[in-house]
Amino acid sequence: MQMLIRLEAGRFVRAADDFITLAAEGDPPADGGVIVPLAHWAEMGERLLSEGREVGVRLTSADPVEALLPVLERLSVVAVEFPIFRDGRGYSAAVLLRTRLGYRGELRAVGDVLVDQAWNLVRCGFDAFETNASPEQFAASAHRFRHVYQASADDRPPAFVERETV
Amino acid sequence: MSASLQALTANDLLTGEVVFRSMEGWTPRFADAQLFSDPLDARAELDLAVLETVRLADPYLIDVALTDGLPSPTSFRERIRALGPTVREDLGPQTEGGPLVDALRHSHAAARSSGRLGLIRKR
Amino acid sequence: MYSYDTIDAAMLADRNAEFRDQVARRLSGDMSEAQFKPLRLMNGLYLQLHSYMLRVAIPYGSLNPSQLRALAHVARRWDKGYGHFTTRQNLQFHWTRLSDAPDILDHLATVGLHAIQTSGNCIRNTTSDPFAGAAADEADDARIWCEAIRQWSSFHPEFTYLPRKFKIAVTASATDRAAVRAHDIGLVLHRNDEGRLGFEVIVGGGLGRTPFIGKTIRDHLPAEHLLSYLTAILRIYNLEGRRDNLYKARIKILVDSLGAAAFAEKVEAEWVAMDRARIDLPDLELARIRASFGLIAHKSDPGGRAAFEADKASDRAFSRFVRNNVSAHKHPDYAIVSVSLKTIGDTPGDASADQMDVVADLGEAYGHGDIRVTHAQNLVLPHISLRDVRAVYEKLSAAGLATPNIDLASDIIACPGLDYCALANARAIPISQDIARRFADPDRAEQVGELKIKISGCINACGHHHLGHIGILGVDKKGEEFFQFTLGGSGAEDASVGQALGPAVPADKVADTVDRLAAAYLDLRAPGERFLDTVRRLGVAPFKAAAYADADPA
Numbered sequence: 098m099q100m101l102i103r104l105e106a107g108r109f110v111r112a113a114d115d116f117i118t119l120a121a122e123g124d125p126p127a128d129g130g131v132i133v134p135l136a137h138w139a140e141m142g143e144r145l146l147s148e149g150r151e152v153g154v155r156l157t158s159a160d161p162v163e164a165l166l167p168v169l170e171r172l173s174v175v176a177v178e179f180p181i182f183r184d185g186r187g188y189s190a191a192v193l194l195r196t197r198l199g200y201r202g203e204l205r206a207v208g209d210v211l212v213d214q215a216w217n218l219v220r221c222g223f224d225a226f227e228t229n230a231s232p233e234q235f236a237a238s239a240h241r242f243r244h245v246y247q248a249s250a251d252d253r254p255p256a257f258v259e260r261e262t263v
Numbered sequence: 264m265s266a267s268l269q270a271l272t273a274n275d276l277l278t279g280e281v282v283f284r285s286m287e288g289w290t291p292r293f294a295d296a297q298l299f300s301d302p303l304d305a306r307a308e309l310d311l312a313v314l315e316t317v318r319l320a321d322p323y324l325i326d327v328a329l330t331d332g333l334p335s336p337t338s339f340r341e342r343i344r345a346l347g348p349t350v351r352e353d354l355g356p357q358t359e360g361g362p363l364v365d366a367l368r369h370s371h372a373a374a375r376s377s378g379r380l381g382l383i384r385k386r
Numbered sequence: 387m388y389s390y391d392t393i394d395a396a397m398l399a400d401r402n403a404e405f406r407d408q409v410a411r412r413l414s415g416d417m418s419e420a421q422f423k424p425l426r427l428m429n430g431l432y433l434q435l436h437s438y439m440l441r442v443a444i445p446y447g448s449l450n451p452s453q454l455r456a457l458a459h460v461a462r463r464w465d466k467g468y469g470h471f472t473t474r475q476n477l478q479f480h481w482t483r484l485s486d487a488p489d490i491l492d493h494l495a496t497v498g499l500h501a502i503q504t505s506g507n508c509i510r511n512t513t514s515d516p517f518a519g520a521a522a523d524e525a526d527d528a529r530i531w532c533e534a535i536r537q538w539s540s541f542h543p544e545f546t547y548l549p550r551k552f553k554i555a556v557t558a559s560a561t562d563r564a565a566v567r568a569h570d571i572g573l574v575l576h577r578n579d580e581g582r583l584g585f586e587v588i589v590g591g592g593l594g595r596t597p598f599i600g601k602t603i604r605d606h607l608p609a610e611h612l613l614s615y616l617t618a619i620l621r622i623y624n625l626e627g628r629r630d631n632l633y634k635a636r637i638k639i640l641v642d643s644l645g646a647a648a649f650a651e652k653v654e655a656e657w658v659a660m661d662r663a664r665i666d667l668p669d670l671e672l673a674r675i676r677a678s679f680g681l682i683a684h685k686s687d688p689g690g691r692a693a694f695e696a697d698k699a700s701d702r703a704f705s706r707f708v709r710n711n712v713s714a715h716k717h718p719d720y721a722i723v724s725v726s727l728k729t730i731g732d733t734p735g736d737a738s739a740d741q742m743d744v745v746a747d748l749g750e751a752y753g754h755g756d757i758r759v760t761h762a763q764n765l766v767l768p769h770i771s772l773r774d775v776r777a778v779y780e781k782l783s784a785a786g787l788a789t790p791n792i793d794l795a796s797d798i799i800a801c802p803g804l805d806y807c808a809l810a811n812a813r814a815i816p817i818s819q820d821i822a823r824r825f826a827d828p829d830r831a832e833q834v835g836e837l838k839i840k841i842s843g844c845i846n847a848c849g850h851h852h853l854g855h856i857g858i859l860g861v862d863k864k865g866e867e868f869f870q871f872t873l874g875g876s877g878a879e880d881a882s883v884g885q886a887l888g889p890a891v892p893a894d895k896v897a898d899t900v901d902r903l904a905a906a907y908l909d910l911r912a913p914g915e916r917f918l919d920t921v922r923r924l925g926v927a928p929f930k931a932a933a934y935a936d937a938d939p940a
Contacts, residue, residue, distance in 0.1 A: 183424055183507065185547025189624045192544050197659060213408065213425060220543035242400045244393045246537040247613075248664040249544060256393045256537065257671035277413065278483045279438035317415045320433055339865060340804060344435055348805035350733055350815045354466055354481075355436055 101205075102235050104224040109232040109239070112225075116153055116174060118207075132176055135160045138168075146171055155207065158186040162193045169200050177223075179208040188221045195222035195250035215239040222250030268334065269305040270296040272344070273312060273322035281344045281356070282319070284308055289319070291356055293345040294363040298327055298334060328370070333363055335370035342367050387448055387756060388533045388678045390498040397540065398495040401502060405429045406488035413485075428508055428546070430501025431487055435808050440482040441504040442494060446514040446532035446556070447475035447759040451746040454757055456497040458742035464490050469742070471727060471735045473799060473850050474553065475513045475759040476504055480806050508546050509539035509620070512554045515563045516758040519679060520768035522716040525576045526583055527679050528558040531612060534667055534675060538613045545620050549627035550635035552620070553592075565761055565877035567591050567600045568853055570637045571619060575609070583609040589619060589649065590641030593847035597883045598638040603650035610672070611657075614665040618657035622649075682754045682769055684717040690773025691719050697776050703790075706828060707779050710790040719772050725765035725782060726789040726797065730826045733815050734800045735763030744785040752778050761850075761877075762799055762838075764792065795837040795904065796822040799850055803843030803860060804867075810843035812860025812867040812893075817841055820897040825904075834904050837917045840875075853877035855918045856903060857884040858896065867893045873903070873929055874921040888930045899933050906932035 103112040116130035125131045125141070130151035133142055138154060145152045146168070153174025154165060165175065175194060177187040187206065194200040205225035206218050212230040215238035226235065245253045270293075271284035282289040283296035290296070299305035305324050312322035326337040336342050346367050347355015357364050390398075405425070412422040430441040442457065449457075457477055461469050464486045465479040472478055482490060494500055503510055512535045515521065518528040535554060539545070545552075555566040558575035566572030572588035584606040591600030607615050619637075628634045641649045667675075698705045713722040725745055728734050737745075745765055749757040752774040758766040765787075770778055782788040791797045798821060801807065803814030818841055825831040840854030851857035857872035869891050872884030891899050904917070906929050911920045921929065 182421075183547045184629060185507075185545070185549075186625055186629075188544045188547065189621050192621075196661065211421060213421070216541075217543040217546050241404045242541065243396050244400075245543075246397070246540050247542055257667055259393060260391070260674065261668070261670060274433055274437075277485045279433055279436070281436060316419060317413060320419065337865075339867070340435075340810075343804060347436060348815075349813060350805050350819070 099207075099227050100229055102226045102228055102230070102232050103203075104219065104226075109236040111232050114227075116151070118155060118176070130173065132174055135164060142168065153203070153205075156190060158184050158190075160190075162190050162198060165194075165200075166198060169194075169198055172200075172202055174203045174205055174225075175200060176205040176207045176227075179206060179210055179214075182209040182211045182214055188217055191218075191221040191223055192250045212238050216241050220245065220249040220251045220253070267300075268327040268329070269299045269302065269324045270327050270334075270336070271299070271305065271308050271312060271322060272296075272325055272341070273319040276318055276320045279320075283345075284312065292359070293334075293336075293356070293367065294361075296327075296334070299324075330366055330370045333366035333370075335367050342370065387450060387529070388675065394498065394537075395495070398498070398500050398502075401429075401500070401541070402488065402491045402495055405491065409484060409488055424506055424547075426484075427506035428503055429487070429491070430504035431482070431484065432505060433808070434480065435804075435806055435810075437481045438484055438487070439806070440479045440487060440490060440501055441472070442469075442477045442479070442499055442501050443504045443511045444475050444477060444499075444759050445536050446512055446518070446529050447516050447761075448529060449749075449757040449759065450497075450755050451750040451757065453497045453499055454742050454746040454749065456494060456499060458739040458746070460490055460493060461739040461742070468736055468738045470733070470802060471737065471759050471763045471765070473761050473763065473801070473848060474511055475516075475761055476511055477759070478802070480802070502540060505551075507548045507550050507552075509542065509548075509552045509554065512536055512539065512556060513564055513569075513761060514556045515559060516760040516766045517563060517713065517722055517768055518558065519682075519756075520715050520720070520722050521559050521561075522714065523561060524558040524716075526558050526609075527676075528556045528564075528575055529679055530672070530676050531558075531573070531575060531585075531609070532556050533678075534613060534672070535616070538616070538665075542620075545624055548620075548624055549629050550632070550637075552623070552637070554616075560879060562877070562879040562881070563760070565850070565853060565881070567879075567881035568593055568597075568850070568877055569600065571616065572600050573612075576606075578606050582606075585609060585612060585615075587615065587619075590638040590646070591881075592636050592638040593850060593852045594636070595633055595845050596638070597847070597852040598642060599881045599883065600638075601641060601646035603646055603653060610669075611662060611666055613667060614660055614662035615653070615657055617665055618653045618660060622652050622656055682756070684715075684720055684769070685771070687719040687771055687773055690771055694721075694772035694775055704776065704779055706790045706832075707783075707788055708775070710794065710832070711788070711792045712775060715769070721770050721772055721775050723767045723770045723775060723778055723782075724760075724792045725767065725787045726791055727764050727787070728791055728797045728822065729786050729789050730796055730822045731819050732786075734798050734818050734822075737765075741785050741787060744781060744787065748778055748781055762793075762797065764797070790828055791825075791831055793836045793838065794831040795825040795834055795839060795900070796831055797838070798822060799838070799840040799854070801842050801844075801849035803841075803849075807843060807848075809846055810860070811845075811862040812843050812869070814841040814843040814849055814858075814860060817858065817860070817869065817893065817896050821900050824897050824901050834908065835916055837904065837907075838876075839900065850877060851875075852883045853881070854884060855916075855921070856900060861890055863890065869893065869896050871899065871903075871933070873926050874918065876918060885926050887926060888934050891933075902932045902935070903929055 118132040132153040151173040155176040207227040285295045346357040411417045470478045555569040556573045568591045574586040587604040588600035711724045753767040798818040800814040800818040804810035841858040842849035842851040853875040871887035875884030
């Protein structure tokens with residue numbers, strides 16, 4: 098089972114993954130949370146939701162977030178893939194999910210998630226991370242900068258707002 | 264026809280300096296570079312160097328030819344690496360001077376650009 | 387000029403602490419080179435041919451004396467006593483060590499300098515007009531907007547891992563001294579018919595393997611919406627730029643494949659959907675940035691102007707210097723003085739630590755603390771009162787910084803090339819020196835007049851050869867250095883990509899070829915024509931004939 102870190106109430110905590118990510122084919126487990134790759138949503142998404150489970154979707158780095166619009170409110174998890182850590186599309190996907198599409202559920206970074214990207218991931222709105230790093234390492238990386246220059250999907254005030262209040 | 268020779272080069276991870284595999288270890292002096300006539304030996308040394316991830320950056324083999332008994336990389340690029348910038352003769356390993364530095368400068372052995380891995384080196 | 391406040395300083399301190407930790411983890415083996423390399427690049431540290439090269443950002447080409455002195459100190463203490471100014475207004479140190487990099491960055495931070503995002507697939511240093519704030523023809527001071535872009539683009543969490551590097555340039559004059567049309571985004575600040583300040587937004591310019599002149603996607607963007615509009619462009623590029631092929635990953639490829647109109651529509655749609663109020667700078671912040679520029683009180687000094695004119699009349703060398711290296715200032719009693727880093731026979735763009743100190747001292751004593759770097763690898767003192775030009779000239783001359791050749795044939799842009807760069811196929815510096823020596827006679831150089839020669843040692847085009855009136859590209863033909871010529875390129879407001887001249891020429895024939903091209907121009911030119919104008923009027927054919935007359939078949 099993959100190790101997760103979750104950001105809960107501002108703290109990074111080790112967590113177990115309550116979800117099974119479905120592989121290409123194959124039946125979902127009898128019960129419990131499932132994450133469905135977007136490519137297979139059409140076949141099984143609605144059915145899984147109707148079973149009263151917790152359901153999530155996994156996006157590849159090429160999947161457009163708009164595809165989730167019809168079901169976003171009913172999803173418990175959106176997992177965004179980073180096929181390699183320097184494929185930065187997931188950051189824009191996350192920002193759009195949070196700010197444009199108003200998604201409030203768990204937003205999980207999966208794939209090549211390295212501790213040095215913690216800061217970017219958190220600012221772009223991710224609150225769950227598939228990583229073997231410790232919560233302490235992750236927190237240290239996420240808190241590297243005392244200030245930020247620009248607004249993103251988090252609620253940190255940009256420098257120009259901080260300056261106003263001085 | 265003489266057997267083709269190779270040497271093993273890399274950059275020192277900490278300093279960035281150009282270094283060559285020598286009998287004792289690694290040296291910035293091309294004059295002390297170990298010359299491999301057997302490509303299997305050369306390859307074995309390269310495989311070991313690749314594992315030295317905290318000491319070395321990017322080890323690779325280069326072709327070397329002898330001119331009047333003195334070795335020189337066949338690649339123009341590798342000769343610049345071994346000497347220093349051609350436009351600042353006061354900088355780099357070339358400041359040591361001597362016959363080997365002269366040989367590096369004037370070698371006519373280069374006609375091929377082996378020793379270079381392509382325009383943009385992919386890992 | 388802009389001074390760091392506590393927030394800006396904290397950003398550098400935090401970044402340096404992060405990098406110091408990353409270096410330690412790399413050296414202890416905790417991090418692989420594959421993981422470390424993008425992070426190292428984002429702190430401007432390249433592993434080059436001989437050593438690590440550190441590329442220090444000089445935001446929009448602007449330096450104060452303390453900063454230039456700090457660069458001199460770095461050169462002396464941690465490098466080999468010199469630095470190289472680049473075509474993106476940055477400074478490169480060629481001989482640094484990874485183990486010293488954290489200390490170097492800490493020292494630079496004491497004067498508000500850094501190497502943040504000077505490499506890597508992120509937004510790079512925003513470059514600008516070196517005459518900004520002194521030019522008569524500007525709509526506004528471009529540096530204000532460059533500072534806004536600097537902050538917005540620094541550590542932008544969404545755009546840290548783009549498909550490829552991203553370069554922005556800003557001009558506020560119709561005369562483009564920043565080559566904005568050859569950038570990923572070029573911004574031309576202007577006032578519309580109602581007098582409102584706005585940007586012409588030009589996207590998809592770029593050099594390298596596939597040169598493009600950028601396309602205008604918006605004629606007039608109200609200036610206050612600059613950052614949100616840039617966000618829209620970057621977001622589309624981040625999501626849709628190609629990541630499968632390194633050579634097709636720049637935004638110029640995306641714009642070309644979609645077409646400018648379709649690309650513009652995507653940007654508008656994204657921009658309209660965005661919550662712009664969170665991203666655009668509030669008026670208060672713009673005013674704060676603006677207030678730090680334009681503080682120089684230029685004093686009328688007709689006596690100084692008279693002395694200057696008298697000196698010109700009586701001193702031929704000084705007169706020549708003024709003719710070539712001194713430009714008109716918006717104030718009649720001031721001048722913009724260029725500092726030539728193109729001494730005949732030296733490396734273009736290199737400055738010794740001592741020379742840096744000389745310029746720092748001049749900036750302090752005479753220049754209102756204002757020093758600039760140009761994309762032609764020279765320096766500028768943009769605010770020198772006419773009374774002081776003579777004194778500045780004498781000190782520059784004593785330091786070898788007064789070669790009277792700005793924009794002439796020996797004012798060559800050259801990348802470091804195979805003498806320094808791991809990517810190069812051929813050397814550029816010795817070629818530039820050969821050519822410069824042919825124009826060492828200042829009379830001949832002036833007779834030929836404006837001739838922008840640009841040399842790149844490989845297709846990555848860091849020497850901007852596509853934009854040269856004469857462009858020269860070094861290639862490797864069977865292990866030998868050969869050079870391809872192009873003619874008729876320009877990086878100014880009349881931007882164009884040069885056209886190929888003919889077969890590549892061996893290294894020892896390059897200077898001869900340039901000689902022949904210059905001679906052909908002198909034969910063919912109409913009154914008032916620059917080299918570029920004659921090429922554009924007549925085409926490449928007569929120049930090709932001159933260049934290859936009685937040449938051996940290649």
